[in-house]
Every structure is written in structure tokens, then in C-alpha cells.
Amino acid sequence: MLRSEHVMARMARGRLVPHRIPPDDARALEAAAELCELYATHVGEPRASLEEKITLTEEALGPRLDARRGFKIVRALAKLLEERCEWSAPTASDPYTVRTRIFELAAALPELPAVESNLLETVTREDLISQVAREIGSDDPISLMYADRQGAQVLSVFEKPTPEGLISRYNVAQVQGVLYAARELVVDLGEGCDARLVLHYVKKLGLIYALEETNRGYRLRLDGPLSVFGGTRKYGLRLAKLLPGLLLTAPWSLSATVEWKGRDAILNLDSDAGLESHYRGPKDDGETNEVREAFIKAWARAKETNGWELEERRDILPLPELKTALVPDFVLTKSGERVYLELLGFWNERRLIERVELVREAARRGHHVLVAASENLGASRETLAEAAHGEVIPFKNRLEVKAVLAAL
Amino acid sequence: MRNSAGSGIFNGVISLRYEAGTLLASGLPDGERPPEPFIRDPRTREWRAPASAYREVSLALRETETPYTDDAAAFEKLVLESRVALEPRPYQREALAAWRRSGLRGVVVLPTGAGKTAVAMSAIERVGRSTLVVVPTLALMKQWYSILSDAFGSSVTVGLLGGGYHEITPLTVTTYDSAYIHMERYGDRFGFAVYDEVHHLPAAKNAIIPKMMLAPYSLGLTATPERPDGGHGLLPELVGPVVYRRSPEDLAGTYLAPYELIRLPIELTAHERYEYAQADAVYRDFLNKHRLSMRSSEDWQRFILVASTSHSGGREALLAARRRREIQAGAMRKGATLETLLRRHWGDRCIVFTKSVEEVYAMSRRFLIPGVTYETPARERKEILDRFREGRYRAIIASDVLNEGVDVPDANVAIILAGSASHREYVQRLGRILRPKEGKNALLYELVTTATGEEGTSRRRREAFRGATA
Numbered sequence: 019m020l021r022s023e024h025v026m027a028r029m030a031r032g033r034l035v036p037h038r039i040p041p042d043d044a045r046a047l048e049a050a051a052e053l054c055e056l057y058a059t060h061v062g063e064p065r066a067s068l069e070e071k072i073t074l075t076e077e078a079l080g081p082r083l084d085a086r087r088g089f090k091i092v093r094a095l096a097k098l099l100e101e102r103c104e105w106s107a108p109t110a111s112d113p114y115t116v117r118t119r120i121f122e123l124a125a126a127l128p129e130l131p132a133v134e135s136n137l138l139e140t141v142t143r144e145d146l147i148s149q150v151a152r153e154i155g156s157d158d159p160i161s162l163m164y165a166d167r168q169g170a171q172v173l174s175v176f177e178k179p180t181p182e183g184l185i186s187r188y189n190v191a192q193v194q195g196v197l198y199a200a201r202e203l204v205v206d207l208g209e210g211c212d213a214r215l216v217l218h219y220v221k222k223l224g225l226i227y228a229l230e231e232t233n234r235g236y237r238l239r240l241d242g243p244l245s246v247f248g249g250t251r252k253y254g255l256r257l258a259k260l261l262p263g264l265l266l267t268a269p270w271s272l273s274a275t276v277e278w279k280g281r282d283a284i285l286n287l288d289s290d291a292g293l294e295s296h297y298r299g300p301k302d303d304g305e306t307n308e309v310r311e312a313f314i315k316a317w318a319r320a321k322e323t324n325g326w327e328l329e330e331r332r333d334i335l336p337l338p339e340l341k342t343a344l345v346p347d348f349v350l351t352k353s354g355e356r357v358y359l360e361l362l363g364f365w366n367e368r369r370l371i372e373r374v375e376l377v378r379e380a381a382r383r384g385h386h387v388l389v390a391a392s393e394n395l396g397a398s399r400e401t402l403a404e405a406a407h408g409e410v411i412p413f414k415n416r417l418e419v420k421a422v423l424a425a426l
Numbered sequence: 427m428r429n430s431a432g433s434g435i436f437n438g439v440i441s442l443r444y445e446a447g448t449l450l451a452s453g454l455p456d457g458e459r460p461p462e463p464f465i466r467d468p469r470t471r472e473w474r475a476p477a478s479a480y481r482e483v484s485l486a487l488r489e490t491e492t493p494y495t496d497d498a499a500a501f502e503k504l505v506l507e508s509r510v511a512l513e514p515r516p517y518q519r520e521a522l523a524a525w526r527r528s529g530l531r532g533v534v535v536l537p538t539g540a541g542k543t544a545v546a547m548s549a550i551e552r553v554g555r556s557t558l559v560v561v562p563t564l565a566l567m568k569q570w571y572s573i574l575s576d577a578f579g580s581s582v583t584v585g586l587l588g589g590g591y592h593e594i595t596p597l598t599v600t601t602y603d604s605a606y607i608h609m610e611r612y613g614d615r616f617g618f619a620v621y622d623e624v625h626h627l628p629a630a631k632n633a634i635i636p637k638m639m640l641a642p643y644s645l646g647l648t649a650t651p652e653r654p655d656g657g658h659g660l661l662p663e664l665v666g667p668v669v670y671r672r673s674p675e676d677l678a679g680t681y682l683a684p685y686e687l688i689r690l691p692i693e694l695t696a697h698e699r700y701e702y703a704q705a706d707a708v709y710r711d712f713l714n715k716h717r718l719s720m721r722s723s724e725d726w727q728r729f730i731l732v733a734s735t736s737h738s739g740g741r742e743a744l745l746a747a748r749r750r751r752e753i754q755a756g757a758m759r760k761g762a763t764l765e766t767l768l769r770r771h772w773g774d775r776c777i778v779f780t781k782s783v784e785e786v787y788a789m790s791r792r793f794l795i796p797g798v799t800y801e802t803p804a805r806e807r808k809e810i811l812d813r814f815r816e817g818r819y820r821a822i823i824a825s826d827v828l829n830e831g832v833d834v835p836d837a838n839v840a841i842i843l844a845g846s847a848s849h850r851e852y853v854q855r856l857g858r859i860l861r862p863k864e865g866k867n868a869l870l871y872e873l874v875t876t877a878t879g880e881e882g883t884s885r886r887r888r889e890a891f892r893g894a895t896a
Contacts, residue, residue, distance in 0.1 A: 081731045124794035125819045130769045228469040243446040246467045338470045
């Protein structure tokens with residue numbers, strides 16, 4: 019994430035356009051490569067000298083990159099590289115002990131330790147330092163004195179990105195930077211967009227959503243607990259952190275109300291904007307996805323479905339009090355009746371409990387939710403049935419159409 | 427109590443709950459609404475109010491004898507016994523009484539050096555509930571930590587939130603920045619909020635801090651509540667009205683220490699002056715040639731931009747500019763003068779101030795005296811200041827006095843290493859908080875680097891210098 023002072027955007031007809039570097043900009047790629055190299059070759063060296071080098075690089079590369087904004091661009095790129103660094107202490111001895119000993123000895127002298135030796139044979143600075151050097155068994159106590167300062171920390175690990183990767187991260191970070199000042203974010207989730215994933219991040223970030231159905235999908239209006247008393251920028255940082263989560267799925271479009279230089283402005287963006295997420299996404303459901311896809315195929319091949327249709331579109335059942343929603347895997351319909359089918363896959367216990375709670379809440383609100391649970395899940399069928407307040411359809415490696423129809 | 431007939435589910439008891447900086451009311455029958463300022467949150471279908479409504483809501487419920495359960499407040503009773511004598515001065519006692527009369531809410535305005543902290547400590551003792559102290563800077567945070575630990579350390583562990591610390595206790599010190607980020611998690615844990623330098627509170631970001639806190643009691647402290655943007659109009663709502671006010675003039679003479687100010691101009695050495703003149707000429711030629719002005723940091727960036735893209739003389743101009751700055755900052759005589767002063771006042775309690783953190787560490791290494799900056803860990807900072815107070819350390823050098831309200835612990839000599847002439851008020855403020863020795867004035871030296879070499883003024887200054895250090 020960038021600092022606010024590195025965030026750049028221009029206004030075009032009331033819309034905010036965050037600064038962006040074209041992915042094939044040769045000069046920018048060259049600058050990015052040079053910065054990556056600077057960090058990579060600095061491993062083992064202290065932070066303070068890296069900062070000096072960055073200042074020099076900034077002065078050298080900045081103006082070549084962009085007459086007005088070059089400095090900021092270089093700074094911002096460096097800030098993003100900083101996130102890939104690990105730092106460690108430069109010495110095994112304890113600087114606090116060393117300096118405290120030095121100060122105590124010096125204060126005990128009848129006068130300020132002389133910087134140079136003189137005729138009066140008083141204790142000099144040099145005498146005092148050599149005494150401490152002997153005590154701690156190091157020949158340079160002065161350089162140890164403040165070795166615990168941040169600037170003295172040594173770059174121990176640097177995860178070097180490709181120049182292209184850095185530019186891509188930069189472009190996302192600039193949009194995130196604009197979102198720091200957002201009061202509200204409206205996201206339209208299109209067909210096929212993974213609402214479950216989006217809601218996972220909404221809940222994780224402590225945001226509050228309001229859900230509306232639109233003719234093309236769903237609209238999420240996102241802000242935080244205090245927003246209901248009037249717009250606040252307090253949740254801007256979290257809205258910014260949501261963005262890479264959104265970028266893991268498609269299609270969607272978003273619109274944010276942003277306080278920009280004392281005025282209200284709008285930021286618009288959609289999943290076709292060519293931005294790439296650096297989030298890895300929640301560890302999920304590879305296997306459940308296989309089961310899901312296999313079921314869709316099996317359904318299509320099935321000769322008899324007793325008039326039930328499998329809808330392609332997934333519904334969102336809002337559970338506002340729980341700050342989340344249930345997004346069942348399947349919707350089955352037959353003459354106006356809607357039945358939801360939820361797959362419980364191969365998750366850990368906590369996620370299982372969470373999901374079962376959602377199913378139960380949805381059922382309590384009058385939704386008809388069937389649960390299909392993998393037999394590899396560990397929990398017994400009875401326990402699950404009891405927890406979910408309903409029948410559970412067991413499956414082994416694939417979910418049979420017959421079993422589902424029997425439960426309908 | 428509004429008993430609504432026919433609602434079987436409703437058990438007649440309103441329940442208050444804290445959630446992320448807000449207060450939720452549940453247990454009401456359909457059609458009933460909790461007292462103001464609760465509103466219906468359509469997003470989550472709950473009754474919601476800002477956490478700060480807690481005082482008003484509890485009072486309203488109690489007044490109407492409405493039964494309710496309080497699952498919101500997570501603060502506790504805090505029995506504090508001060509280890510150091512808190513003997514309030516008469517005006518401090520008046521301030522406290524005025525604040526008590528306004529319902530343990532309000533702002534106390536006292537000049538720097540008049541012991542605002544002492545007022546806060548008595549108030550904390552008086553309220554006897556988990557307390558959060560909010561301050562503008564990390565330096566102040568550490569200073570409060572050390573004062574509160576000294577006073578109440580035997581009754582409670584003092585916690586810190588911000589600057590790398592994240593330890594919440596019933597008596598915690600934090601910064602405005604950290605409170606803004608974290609209070610929605612801890613806003614239920616404190617019954618009393620103290621805002622130091624409370625004129626920072628009405629800033630748009632900070633104003634949300636009290637809203638996220640249940641704390642029924644609050645105290646604001648400042649020397650200057652007025653804000654140029656008129657934001658002080660929000661103070662009554664955020665912490666309470668100004669309940670007590672004294673100006674420096676009201677207290678001068680009786681309570682604030684007199685001091686003597688000695689200004690020492692620092693001349694460049696002949697060699698430095700020569701080098702400086704050369705670098706300056708190269709740099710100024712370049713500025714003139716390219717019609718550049720130099721008034722702000724944008725001007726500086728513009729200069730770098732022009733210099734680094736220029737083919738003739740750009741590189742030289744850059745180097746000259748850097749050299750010029752180095753000479754100004756590192757003037758030889760500054761160190762030498764400081765050495766003379768430290769030697770002269772080795773028997774006194776001497777504190778050195780500089781704006782630059784790097785200079786603190788350089789001088790600390792050079793003179794082997796402890797340095798205190800915003801980077802110094804809280805415990806070590808406390809240890810250094812304690813030892814300084816006890817006389818185990820004779821001199822310390824600090825960078826963070828620029829920040830308002832940082833207390834100077836019992837020093838009778840202060841030396842300001844300023845790059846250029848300092849802010850007058852700042853110098854005065856410093857002077858006021860010095861503690862003179864019996865029968866003597868406190869001394870305040872100000873060392874100013876002068877980079878221009880006009881003969882007349884330099885001679886006069888040299889004479890002044892000799893006069894002061896002879």
C-alpha cells in the first residue's frame with residue numbers, strides 16, 4: 019500500500035482517474051528493474067544507506083520518467099518494494115547495555131570527558147571508550163551504541179519481483195490510494211462473479227454491506243458501522259484492502275464516493291480495467307469446485323429430473339445480522355418453488371461450523387436449503403443433520419443427481 | 427417503562443451492546459424504539475447509536491426507570507493510589523472543582539508549564555474508572571507513560587497503544603492517530619478519556635475518536651483551545667465545554683519560573699566560509715540562469731528536476747547545493763560551542779535540544795551523553811529521565827521538544843541547537859518550564875548558525891559570543 023502523499027489521480031469530468039503506468043512503458047520498466055536490483059544488491063546492508071541510495075535514484079530516474087511526477091513514482095515504487103523486505107538486527111550484543119554503560123561512566127567523571135588528550139591527565143573520551151571496549155569484548159562500542167535504531171537494521175530478506183510485477187502492483191496501489199478517501203463503495207456483481215469470495219473479504223475487513231437485487235445480478239453497498247450516522251472516511255483503508263479481493267473474480271463494476279482535495283468525486287472501475295490482484299485468495303475449495311462441476315455435467319446428462327431445473331445463476335441470501343450472506347452452490351427450481359443446495363466440502367472445522375450456521379440461519383428465514391456433505395468431512399451425518407436442522411445428503415467423491423432428487 | 431401488550435417474545439428488558447465504535451440496543455418489541463439518539467440501521471436491521479451516546483442513553487433509561495441490561499461497558503473500577511504527592515496548586519484545585527461541577531466533562535485551559543498533567547492525574551484518581559489518555563505525539567505518549575507509571579505504578583500497569591506498542595490496560599496512553607485506528611476495538615474498555623492538547627480533537631479525523639468510545643467522563647487539556655478553522659466550536663460536543671481558563675499573565679511571577687536567555691550566533695570557520703561561498707556561487711548561478719526561485723519544497727524538487735536534466739552545469743549545481751546544506755547543518759563551531767557549554771555546566775542539570783534526530787545521535791556519540799528522541803523506547807526514556815532527575819546523568823540531548831507540551835524534567839540549563847533562529851514563542855515556552863536552582867535564574871542558550879558572512883554583524887556576534895562564554 020502507498021502512503022497518501024504518493025497517491026496521484028486526475029479529475030476528468032467529475033471522475034477520478036488514478037495514475038497508471040502502461041505495462042509496456044519501457045522507461046518505467048527500466049526504472050522498476052533498476053529499483054528491484056538496488057534492493058536485491060542491498061541484502062546484508064543497513065537501512066540508512068538504502069534510503070540514501072533511493073534518494074539518489076529518485077533524483078536520477080525521476081525526471082527521466084516523468085517531468086512532474088517522476089519523483090513520486092520512484093518513491094511509490096520503492097515503498098511497494100519495502101513491503102517485500104525483512105530486516106534484522108545488525109549485531110548480537112545489546113546496544114542498550116553498551117550505551118547505558120557508557121553514559122553512566124561518563125556522568126560519573128568530574129568533568130566532561132575531553133575529546134582530545136591534554137596535559138592535565140584527566141580521563142579522555144578515548145580512555146572511557148577503551149574501558150568499555152574491554153568490558154564488552156568489542157573493539158568499537160561507539161558504533162554499537164545505537165545499533166538498534168531502525169536505520170542500522172540490516173536488510174536480511176528481499177523477495178524480488180519482476181519489473182512487470184512491480185508496475186502491476188503499482189497500478190493497483192494507486193487505485194487503492196484513491197480509495198483511502200472513500201466514504202462508500204458500491205459494487206455491482208455480474209453473473210458468474212464469485213459473491214462468496216467477495217463476502218468473505220467484506221466480513222474479514224469488518225465492513226457492512228447492504229444488498230440489492232438488480233436485473234443483472236446484485237449490488238453491494240459497502241461502508242462501516244459508523245457510516246449510518248453520516249458518511250465517514252474512516253473505512254476508506256478497508257475499502258482499499260477489499261479491492262485486490264475483488265480483483266480475484268469477475269465480472270463486476272464499482273463506483274466509490276471519494277473526498278478528493280476537499281470536494282466530492284467519483285471513482286469508477288470494472289473488472290475489465292486490466293488490474294491484477296496480488297492476493298492469493300482464501301485457501302479453498304479446489305476439490306469442492308470439482309464436485310460442483312461434476313454435478314453440473316451429471317445434471318445435464320441426467321435423463322430424468324422430475325421437472326426440476328438447475329439454474330446457472332447463484333442467489334445471495336442476505337443474513338445482515340451476521341454481517342454476511344449465504345451463497346448456496348446451486349439453485350433448483352420447479353414451478354415457482356426454489357430450493358437451494360449447499361455443498362460442504364473438505365474444510366477445516368471452523369469454516370464448517372461457520373457455513374452450517376449460515377445454512378441454519380437461512381433455513382430459519384424460510385429458505386429451503388439442502389445440504390450435501392462429503393463423507394470425508396469427519397463429522398458424522400447425524401451431527402451435521404442436527405447442526406443444519408435438516409436432512410443431509412452424503413456423497414463420496416461425486417454428488418449423485420439421484421441422491422439430490424430423492425431429497426427434494 | 428413502555429410495556430407493550432401482546433408481545434410474547436419481548437421480555438421487557440432492553441439490552442445494550444457495544445459493536446465496533448457503536449452502541450446497539452436490542453430486546454425491544456416491534457414498534458417500540460429506544461431513546462434518542464438511536465436510529466434504525468437498515469443494513470443490519472438493528473438499533474444503532476454512536477458509542478458516545480452511552481452516557482446520555484444510560485441516564486435517560488435510569489431516569490425513566492426503564493429496566494435494561496448493560497452488556498456494552500467493559501470498563502472497570504480503578505482504585506488508584508498515587509505514590510507521589512499530588513498537591514494541587516490553588517488554580518489546579520479550582521480547575522478540578524469546575525470540571526467536577528460540569529459533570530466530569532469539560533476542557534481546562536492552562537498555560538504550558540502550569541501543570542496540566544497534575545490536573546489530569548487528580549481527575550483520573552477522582553473518576554476511578556479505566557482511563558485512556560490521548561496525546562498528539564509519540565514523545566508525549568512516552569512522557570505520560572512515565573509520569574503515570576511513577577504515580578500509579580503500584581496500583582496498575584500503564585499500557586501503551588501506538589508507536590509499535592500494543593498493550594491495553596485499564597490505564598492506557600495512546601496517540602490521536604492510533605486512537606483513530608483502534609478505538610472501535612477498545613472503545614468499550616474505558617470509562618474516562620483524557621485528551622491532552624485537546625485542540626487537536628476537532629480535526630476531521632480525530633473528531634470521530636470520542637464517538638467510538640463509551641466513556642461517560644472526559645477531560646480536555648490545552649493552552650490554546652482556539653483553532654483557526656473554528657473547529658473549537660465542536661469541543662462542547664466532543665469533550666464538554668471550557669470549564670476553567672487561566673492565561674500565562676494570570677499565573678506569571680507566582681508560579682512560572684524566571685529565566686535568562688542568551689543568544690549565541692555560530693559562525694562558520696574560515697575554511698567552511700570559503701567552501702560555502704564557492705558552493706553557494708555555483709548554486710545561485712544555476713538558479714539565476716534557469717530563473718528558479720527557492721521558497722518551498724516544491725521549488726527544491728523543481729530545482730533537482732531542472733538540474734538533473736540539464737546538460738551543462740546541472741550535476742555541479744546539484745553537488746554544490748548538497749555541500750552547501752551540509753556545511754550549514756554541520757558547522758564545526760556548533761559542536762565546539764556545545765562542548766564549551768557542557769563543560770561549563772557539567773555541575774548543573776543541562777538539557778540540549780535540537781530539531782534533528784540525526785544530530786541527537788551524533789552529539790550523543792560525541793559527548794557520551796544520553797539521547798532522547800521519538801525513537802527511544804518508552805522504558806528507556808523513562809529510565810534516562812529518572813536518572814537525569816536524580817542527578818546520575820548530568821546532561822541529556824533531546825530532539826522532540828519541538829512537540830508541544832513535552833516537559834523538561836528539572837533542568838536549570840537548556841541549550842537549543844537551532845539551524846536558524848527559532849520561533850520566539852517556542853523559546854519562551856521552553857524558558858518557562860525550566861526549574862531554576864535556589865537563588866539563581868535558569869539559563870537558556872540559543873545557538874544559531876549564521877551562514878551569511880557580513881563583516882559588521884559577524885564582529886558584533888563574535889563579541890557577544892566571547893562575552894557569553896568567557
